Amino acid sequence: MDRRVYFDNAATTSVHPEVLEAMLPYFTQNFGNPSSIYEIGQINKNAIDDAREQVAKLIGAKPVEIFFTSGATEADNWAIKGIAESYKNKGNHIITSTVEHHAVLHTCEYLEKNGFEVTYLPVDENGLISIDDLKNAIKDTTILITIMFANNEIGTIQPIKEIGEVARENKIIFHTDAVQAIGQVPVDVEDMNIDMLSLTGHKLNGPKGTGALYVKKGIKLKAFIHGGAQERRRRGGTENVPGIVGLGKASEIAESNMEEKTKKLNKLRDKLIKGIKEEIPYCKLNGDPVKRLPNNVNYSFEFIEGESLLIMLDMKGISASSGSACTSGSLDPSHVLLGIGLPHEIAHGSLRLTLGIDNTEEDVDYIIEVLPGIVKRLRDMSPLYEDFVKNNK
Ligand SMILES: Cc1ncc(COP(=O)(O)O)c(C=O)c1O
Numbered sequence: 001m002d003r004r005v006y007f008d009n010a011a012t013t014s015v016h017p018e019v020l021e022a023m024l025p026y027f028t029q030n031f032g033n034p035s036s037i038y039e040i041g042q043i044n045k046n047a048i049d050d051a052r053e054q055v056a057k058l059i060g061a062k063p064v065e066i067f068f069t070s071g072a073t074e075a076d077n078w079a080i081k082g083i084a085e086s087y088k089n090k091g092n093h094i095i096t097s098t099v100e101h102h103a104v105l106h107t108c109e110y111l112e113k114n115g116f117e118v119t120y121l122p123v124d125e126n127g128l129i130s131i132d133d134l135k136n137a138i139k140d141t142t143i144l145i146t147i148m149f150a151n152n153e154i155g156t157i158q159p160i161k162e163i164g165e166v167a168r169e170n171k172i173i174f175h176t177d178a179v180q181a182i183g184q185v186p187v188d189v190e191d192m193n194i195d196m197l198s199l200t201g202h203k204l205n206g207p208k209g210t211g212a213l214y215v216k217k218g219i220k221l222k223a224f225i226h227g228g229a230q231e232r233r234r235r236g237g238t239e240n241v242p243g244i245v246g247l248g249k250a251s252e253i254a255e256s257n258m259e260e261k262t263k264k265l266n267k268l269r270d271k272l273i274k275g276i277k278e279e280i281p282y283c284k285l286n287g288d289p290v291k292r293l294p295n296n297v298n299y300s301f302e303f304i305e306g307e308s309l310l311i312m313l314d315m316k317g318i319s320a321s322s323g324s325a326c327t328s329g330s331l332d333p334s335h336v337l338l339g340i341g342l343p344h345e346i347a348h349g350s351l352r353l354t355l356g357i358d359n360t361e362e363d364v365d366y367i368i369e370v371l372p373g374i375v376k377r378l379r380d381m382s383p384l385y386e387d388f389v390k391n392n393k
């Protein structure tokens with residue numbers, strides 16, 4: 001095979017060489033336990049403190065408001081179940097949206113089975129929630145609003161600041177899963193009225209299995225993992241020091257190169273969107289054309305199956321996704337694409353291409369060159385397309 005091109009940066013990203021370099025000493029000479037009082041322990045404690053500052057700075061928080069976790073799934077679970085547990089005397093109602101990641105949706109469904117009431121706000125055809133719907137959904141018993149910053153499948157960026165304002169006016173806690181937005185668009189928890197935020201290292205050119213939950217000072221949140229006194233008694237267990245150091249470094253890099261990265265990705269994204277539109281008939285861009293992540297391209301192609309498309313792209317050395325990483329193993333169409341109102345058969349023919357810091361213009365040219373031929377071959381094999389052509393002659 002001549003080339004390999006990775007277009008699945010919403011699933012995961014490569015580890016930045018400087019991140020790896022920062023992590024390595026914590027596997028080797030600096031292997032101590034951060035809870036130990038001797039020097040090699042304290043080196044680790046200091047490394048965690050530095051990383052906490054780096055992550056806090058990236059989102060405009062204070063270091064004491066950052067709790068390290070194993071990733072965003074844990075952070076989402078902790079935020080939602082934690083608030084449910086701590087504020088159950090105040091109320092049992094949670095507001096979320098139909099297009100959240102499963103880390104949020106399945107956690108909400110679990111709570112529904114345990115006496116909580118959840119409102120799932122619908123989204124419009126571009127994937128946006130409506131602020132009026134949000135206001136109308138609020139009850140005296142509402143204790144939490146959890147709405148993602150940006151969608152992992154279609155890249156739509158929600159009106160986070162406005163959601164934060166509504167939450168604040170109504171004295172309701174606002175949590176956002178900002179996994180896909182971090183490092184791509186500015187995120188400032190103070191300015192955006194965000195009370196809690198989940199992030200993960202591996203979408204940020206950091207290591208897998210690392211993440212953080214931001215919890216605004218003053219919010220009551222009980223321990224989720226019971227054990228030792230780590231993370232100020234809220235998350236027991238010896239810290240993943242190399243991972244935390246890597247997450248810190250990735251945050252520092254993301255903060256310093258965000259402008260440049262966003263500019264580069266926006267340019268590549270727009271070229272890709274335009275190229276596909278020009279070369280392939282009967283396709284539709286999913287997600288908001290403007291309020292969109294710089295790295296996200298998501299198209300539906302009529303008359304074809306996303307799975308076959310992925311296999312044929314893979315044979316050309318292109319890694320892409322037809323929905324989100326975890327759902328692509330299932331035959332059900334994505335809940336996000338159904339949520340924006342796509343019929344089943346069109347949702348099935350979708351392709352997500354997500355760009356990252358390693359992608360080049362040549363990569364974009366390459367996919368624009370090979371994709372039209374693949375779509376045409378698949379359509380030529382499709383009985384639906386044959387019928388369509390016959391009926392439109
Ligand atoms: C929006 C969103 N939330 C949560 C997650 C889960 O993150 P993690 O893999 O760190 O558990 C992902 C990634 O799959 C995601 O895209």
Ligand code: FES
Pocket residue numbers: 101102103324325326327
């Ligand atoms: S459940 Fe992980 S990407 Fe959807």
